[in-house]
Amino acid sequence: xxxxxxxxxxxxxxxxxxxxxxxxxxxxxxxxxxxxxxxxxxxxxxxxxxxxxxxxxxxxxxxxxxxxxxxxxxxxxxxxxxxxxxxxxxxxxxxxxxxxxxxxxxxxxxxxxxx
Amino acid sequence: xxxxxxxxxxxxxxxxxxxxxxxxxxxxxxxxxxxxxxxxxxxxxxxxxxxxxxxxxxxxxxxxxxxxxxxxxxxxxxxxxxxxxxxxxxxxxxxxxxxxxxxxxxxxxxxxxxxxxxxxxxxxxxxxxxxxxxxxxxxxxxxxxxxxxxxxxxxxxxxxxxxxxxxxxxxxxxxxxxxxxxxxxxxxxxxxxxxxxxxxxxxxxxxxxxxxxxxxxxxxxxxxxxxxxxxxxxxxxxxxxxxxxxxxxxxxxxxxxxxxxxxxxxxxxxxxxxxxxxxxxxxxxxxxxxxxxxxxxxxxxxxxxxxxxxxxxxxxxxxxxxxxxxxxxxxxxxxxxxxxxxxxxxxxxxxxxxxxxxxxxxxxxxxxxxxxxxxxxxxxxxxxxxxxxxxxxxxxxxxxxxxxxxxxxxxxxxxxxxxxxxxxxxxxxxxxxxxxxxxxxxxxxxxxxxxxxxxxxxxxxxxxxxxxxxxxxxxxxxxxxxxxxxxxxxxxxxxxxxxxxxxxxxxxxxxxxxxxxxxxxxxxxxxxxxxxxxxxxxxxxxxxx
Amino acid sequence: xxxxxxxxxxxxxxxxxxxxxxxxxxxxxxxxxxxxxxxxxxxxxxxxxxxxxxxxxxxxxxxxxxxxxxxxxxxxxxxxxxxxxxxxxxxxxxxxxxxxxxxxxxxxxxxxxxxxxxxxxxxxxxxxxxxxxxxxxxxxxxxxxxxxxxxxxxxxxxxxxxxxxxxxxxxxxxxxxxxxxxxxxxxxxxxxxxxxxxxxxxxx
Numbered sequence: 094x095x096x097x098x099x100x101x102x103x104x105x106x107x108x109x110x111x112x113x114x115x116x117x118x119x120x121x122x123x124x125x126x127x128x129x130x131x132x133x134x135x136x137x138x139x140x141x142x143x144x145x146x147x148x149x150x151x152x153x154x155x156x157x158x159x160x161x162x163x164x165x166x167x168x169x170x171x172x173x174x175x176x177x178x179x180x181x182x183x184x185x186x187x188x189x190x191x192x193x194x195x196x197x198x199x200x201x202x203x204x205x206x207x208x
Numbered sequence: 209x210x211x212x213x214x215x216x217x218x219x220x221x222x223x224x225x226x227x228x229x230x231x232x233x234x235x236x237x238x239x240x241x242x243x244x245x246x247x248x249x250x251x252x253x254x255x256x257x258x259x260x261x262x263x264x265x266x267x268x269x270x271x272x273x274x275x276x277x278x279x280x281x282x283x284x285x286x287x288x289x290x291x292x293x294x295x296x297x298x299x300x301x302x303x304x305x306x307x308x309x310x311x312x313x314x315x316x317x318x319x320x321x322x323x324x325x326x327x328x329x330x331x332x333x334x335x336x337x338x339x340x341x342x343x344x345x346x347x348x349x350x351x352x353x354x355x356x357x358x359x360x361x362x363x364x365x366x367x368x369x370x371x372x373x374x375x376x377x378x379x380x381x382x383x384x385x386x387x388x389x390x391x392x393x394x395x396x397x398x399x400x401x402x403x404x405x406x407x408x409x410x411x412x413x414x415x416x417x418x419x420x421x422x423x424x425x426x427x428x429x430x431x432x433x434x435x436x437x438x439x440x441x442x443x444x445x446x447x448x449x450x451x452x453x454x455x456x457x458x459x460x461x462x463x464x465x466x467x468x469x470x471x472x473x474x475x476x477x478x479x480x481x482x483x484x485x486x487x488x489x490x491x492x493x494x495x496x497x498x499x500x501x502x503x504x505x506x507x508x509x510x511x512x513x514x515x516x517x518x519x520x521x522x523x524x525x526x527x528x529x530x531x532x533x534x535x536x537x538x539x540x541x542x543x544x545x546x547x548x549x550x551x552x553x554x555x556x557x558x559x560x561x562x563x564x565x566x567x568x569x570x571x572x573x574x575x576x577x578x579x580x581x582x583x584x585x586x587x588x589x590x591x592x593x594x595x596x597x598x599x600x601x602x603x604x605x606x607x608x609x610x611x612x613x614x615x616x617x618x619x620x621x622x623x624x625x626x627x628x629x630x631x632x633x634x635x636x637x638x639x640x641x642x643x644x645x646x647x648x649x650x651x652x653x654x655x656x657x658x659x660x661x662x663x664x665x666x667x668x669x670x671x672x673x674x675x676x677x678x679x680x681x682x683x684x685x686x687x688x689x690x691x692x693x694x695x696x697x698x699x700x701x702x703x704x705x706x707x708x709x710x711x712x713x714x715x716x717x718x719x720x721x722x723x724x725x726x727x728x729x730x731x732x733x734x735x736x737x738x739x740x741x742x743x744x745x746x747x748x749x750x751x752x753x
Numbered sequence: 754x755x756x757x758x759x760x761x762x763x764x765x766x767x768x769x770x771x772x773x774x775x776x777x778x779x780x781x782x783x784x785x786x787x788x789x790x791x792x793x794x795x796x797x798x799x800x801x802x803x804x805x806x807x808x809x810x811x812x813x814x815x816x817x818x819x820x821x822x823x824x825x826x827x828x829x830x831x832x833x834x835x836x837x838x839x840x841x842x843x844x845x846x847x848x849x850x851x852x853x854x855x856x857x858x859x860x861x862x863x864x865x866x867x868x869x870x871x872x873x874x875x876x877x878x879x880x881x882x883x884x885x886x887x888x889x890x891x892x893x894x895x896x897x898x899x900x901x902x903x904x905x906x907x908x909x910x911x912x913x914x915x916x917x918x919x920x921x922x923x924x925x926x927x928x929x930x931x932x933x934x935x936x937x938x939x940x941x942x943x944x945x946x947x948x949x950x951x952x953x954x955x956x957x
Contacts, residue, residue: 109235110305111260152237155255173681175622178631179257183623185551186637215934222932229930230900238919246869247900329870359936365907366879369872435938446876447846481884486938 099161102129102169103141104179105154113179114154116144122154126180127168132159209270209574210355210500212320219362220317223324227251228310235307250330250368252323253309257626262301262309263326264316268336268354268378269297269577269584273568276575278319280560286312291560293545293553295617295666296375297335297577298326302624324362329370331361331442336378337385338578341501342586344534346380348405350397352498353434354378356489360435367442371449372457374442375414387579387693389413389422390669392459393441395434406430411441411471412463415663419699420460423468425475431494433479436487440479444471504572504587506535524648525597525608530588539593541571541585542578542610543600549641551633552618553581555605562603570596579693580617580654582610613653613720614640617666621659621676622683628659630676630683631709638713643720650720653734656691669693671735672719673700674712685712689719689746690738703743704751715750722749795892796924797912804914806840806861819863822847825855833858842894845873849880856885863914866895875908882909899923903931 103116114122115129123129132138138159145157160176162169171177178184212220227247234244252263264279271279279299283291286308287301294300304312316322325332334354341349357376361367367374379386380397388394394410407429413422429437445459448466463471531540543563546552555563567575567585570592576584588596600606609615616639619625621632636657643650656670660677667673673688684706691700707715720734722745727737738746787795787802795804809820813832819840825832832839840861843849849856856862862881864874874893881887893905894914902913902924915921923929 106255106259109307111255111258111303113258149241152235155241174678174683175257175629178622182258184631184634185623186549186634219932219934219936222934226930226932243898329872362936363904363932364937365904365935366875367872368904369870369875443876443879447873451846451871451873 099172100164100169101132101138101141101159102126102162103132103145103157104129104160104176105145105149105157108152108155115180116141120144122148126162126171129162129169131162131164131169209272209351210267210497216320217317220320220322220324223251223322223363224310224313224317227313231306231310246328249328250325251309251313252326253304253306254327255626256302256624257622257628258624259303260306260309261624262304262312262323263294264299264301264321264323265326265333266297266299266321266577267358268334268340268351269338269579270351271567271575271577272573273564273575275319275321276560276564276567278315278321280557280564282312282315283560284557289557290554291557292551292620293555293577293581293583295579295581295619295664296333297338297579298333299577300620302620327373328368329372329374330368331364331370331374331376334358334361334376334378335386335391335579337381338576338584339385339531339540339586340380340576341503342533342538342540343381344532345382347397347399348380349498349501350378350380350395352494352501353395353397353407353431355497355500356434356494357438360438367446370442370446371451372454372459374445374459376438382695384693384695384697385579387666387669387697389695389697390415390419390666390693391422393438394422400428400430402430404430407434409437409441412460412468413697414458414460415666415668416458417455417661418460418464419663419668420464421697421699422460423463425463425468425472432489432491433483435489436483436485437475437479439482439487440475443478444474448474503535504574506538506587507589508535508537510537521601521606521608522594522597525606526593528608528612529610530593533587535587537590539588539590541588541593541596543583543585543605544607544609544615545582545605546609546615546640547604547607548609548614548644549637550604552616552636555583559603559605562599563605566596566599580615582615609647611652611654612647613643613650613655614647616640616655616657617670618657619659619665621657621665625659625664627662628676629661629678630659630685632657632659632665632674632676635674635676635685635709635712639716642713642717646720646724649730650724651730651733653720653723655716666693667691668699669697670700671738672716674716677706679706683709685709687712687715687719687750689743690735692735701743704747718749719746722746791925794914794916795912796915796921797890797892801915801921801925808842817860819861822852825852829855843874843877845871845877847877849877849885853885856881856887857889859887859889861890861892861912862887863892863894864910866893866897866901869896869898869901871896875904878905878908878910899929902929907935 107114115126117123117128118130132141148154149157161172230247233239254261279291283289287303292300334357336350336354340351374392376393377386377388377391378395379388388410390413396408400406408424409426409429410422411425449462450456529542533539545555567573570588571585572587574586578584616636618632618636622628623631623633654671656665656667657674658665658667667675669691673691675686677684686706687703688700689703692698723734723737787805789800790803791801793801793803795802806817806819807814809818815837817838819842821842838860841859842863844865845867864877866874890912891910892912893910897913897915898917899920
């Protein structure tokens with residue numbers, strides 16, 4: 094959070110269930126990054142950080158922190174790869190060529206496909 | 209296997225009640241997160257990238273069918289239908305709600321399971337050879353000692369706030385499947401010069417930022433002295449282990465910094481003082497615990513020859529996934545949790561239930577978790593193998609790849625873990641898919657992938673190791689070659705500059721191609737070929753041009 | 754539930770504990786263990802009490818005083834000549850092995866827990882009780898919280914300096930969380946080797 098003004102959003106995990114949440118325009122905690130409120134000036138960033146601290150003390154969320162984002166045509170995109178995975182969910186592949194699904198005889202066929 | 213008595217049940221009951229109270233106080237705001245965090249860590253509750261994670265202890269990797277069914281039920285009821293088996297023989301759930309965790313722990317307690325000491329700076333799950341009690345290669349079953357150590361280390365008042373986590377592994381076989389030489393304490397059960405049972409004690413092994421092979425600080429420790437000796441080691445570590453730097457706080461750093469001889473001398477001095485205290489294990493207590501691990505009632509008759517025509521898939525599976533049992537007529541079965549292109553180590557609730565049924569019906573109600581994210585049915589009659597294989601295939605667990613290149617060990621990585629710098633699971637999936645067609649030709653080859661320097665994927669001891677790092681905000685992968693976690697323990701060495709997510713898959717394929725090209729024969733394993741050829745031809749294949 | 758006799762029932766390690774109601778061994782008796790005082794900071798023998806000990810200043814007061822290890826080593830002769838009881842405070846990681854026979858001179862030894870994570874004093878306490886047969890008051894100071902007190906008792910502490918509000922309330926109300934069953938063997942169970950004990954069964 095230094096040098097040129099970057100756009101930030103506030104994220105945390107909800108205390109009760111651990112869900113990744115982002116502070117939205119109405120000051121509530123939303124489960125989607127798309128609804129997150131973006132801070133662009135140092136004052137806004139500070140306000141966001143303070144809000145995180147406050148809601149942590151109020152036991153609504155745990156481990157709040159700011160993440161830097163790009164503003165794109167499709168919405169906010171975290172700069173760090175880690176934050177993209179965190180916002181989007183596990184990236185485990187479900188269509189790997191040759192992935193064998195649990196049905197009889199599929200194992201051998203999968204090898205043939207992958208060759 | 210060990211069965212809880214009333215004492216054990218009451219212990220876990222109290223612990224669950226205590227944690228239930230701590231969670232309630234946290235949710236009510238009576239405990240701050242700073243106060244709660246060390247408490248939840250003592251109960252195996254992490255806050256990970258997407259959600260909380262609950263790590264459940266599977267003592268020395270042994271489960272019965274009732275326990276496996278309960279894990280399936282928890283996966284289905286409280287999580288997203290899957291569980292992940294780890295490299296320390298434990299099970300992890302990735303999506304539990306904090307508010308539900310006391311109930312989950314209550315359900316676990318009903319089947320004699322818990323999550324005590326699966327995290328935090330305390331003594332963790334004691335792991336053992338996953339073929340224990342079934343292989344002819346061991347001098348005796350090491351698990352009674354693992355159980356004795358487990359009990360002694362449970363809520364030990366002196367050792368609950370160590371400088372760092374503490375991991376113990378026990379083996380009793382000439383082939384070390386428990387990787388004792390990369391543990392904080394590794395114990396090798398053996399016959400002493402006197403003829404009675406005892407241990408070689410290894411201390412100060414580990415992976416992570418500074419991988420080190422453990423030193424043998426005592427070659428012969430009589431079994432009666434096991435607990436007093438461990439207590440001496442832990443006391444020296446608790447007092448003198450570094451607490452100034454989290455990355456230098458493991459016992460391996462202490463042993464390295466003062467030297468194994470000096471460390472051993474300090475342990476010896478303290479041990480001699482306490483050797484004859486209440487910690488001395490009487491014969492009858494060892495016998496009492498050992499009785500729980502008596503061999504099951506094997507049928508002592510030769511197996512019937514199979515009259516059915518040979519079937520290729522089944523034959524491959526028998527070759528790769530079964531291991532000689534000490535009892536004629538039986539086999540040790542490895543259930544691969546590495547379907548081609550799948551998530552290594554994961555099992556769905558349905559798969560867990562199928563395995564529970566198989567364990568109950570065909571393996572004297574016992575199933576093991578290996579160190580390689582697979583499961584083991586330890587005692588299957590040879591004539592039942594065909595049926596077992598068919599049932600495994602029906603639930604997608606029939607892959608005949610134990611120890612092959614597609615039997616990859618991968619930590620959860622950036623997809624799940626808050627500590628990770630890079631993803632490991634998709635890399636494993638793509639390598640598996642890429643090499644599956646040639647896996648039989650390639651032969652024994654252990655790939656181990658870690659998503660960060662903490663090395664939970666054990667990449668330092670992979671024949672091929674992969675370490676994911678973050679470089680300029682992007683994922684980047686280092687390739688290491690020639691490691692081994694077995695009795696020929698060695699640390700893998702970095703091949704050269706790293707690769708991106710696509711490049712690493714190609715790089716592994718190139719290493720494999722080079723091996724296939726240069727091996728002396730189809731019988732020369734990758735590790736042997738690498739030992740003979742050295743890194744040069746592999747580096748050339750990877751980096752020349 | 755803690756009461757006067759609780760120190761005897763607090764039994765978890767392979768060492769003996771100082772009995773309640775007075776010191777044993779050291780030559781100089783204390784003027785009481787500190788009056789019962791709900792606002793006092795010392796939890797001892799089932800109640801909060803005012804602290805009868807002063808922390809060493811200049812000049813040394815003529816009353817029970819606690820000195821640091823450094824001060825003891827520097828002024829040993831002077832301190833030994835005092836009539837009033839003497840206490841020792843050890844920071845986490847400070848040695849005791851070079852204090853040997855001197856340890857019995859201290860009516861009180863206070864061991865510091867600087868943070869929740871620093872568990873060195875647990876081992877120091879056990880060595881004091883077990884190896885050095887220390888029989889005086891062993892006090893936990895610093896980061897003393899509810900969830901640590903059961904462990905502290907079991908390694909031999911018998912008094913606690915508590916300033917954390919919720920912990921004080923928990924002590925006053927008898928709500929200290931603990932698992933009353935212990936897997937670790939204790940020498941007090943001789944001659945039979947019994948590896949586990951219900952704390953509640955140990956009679957005073």
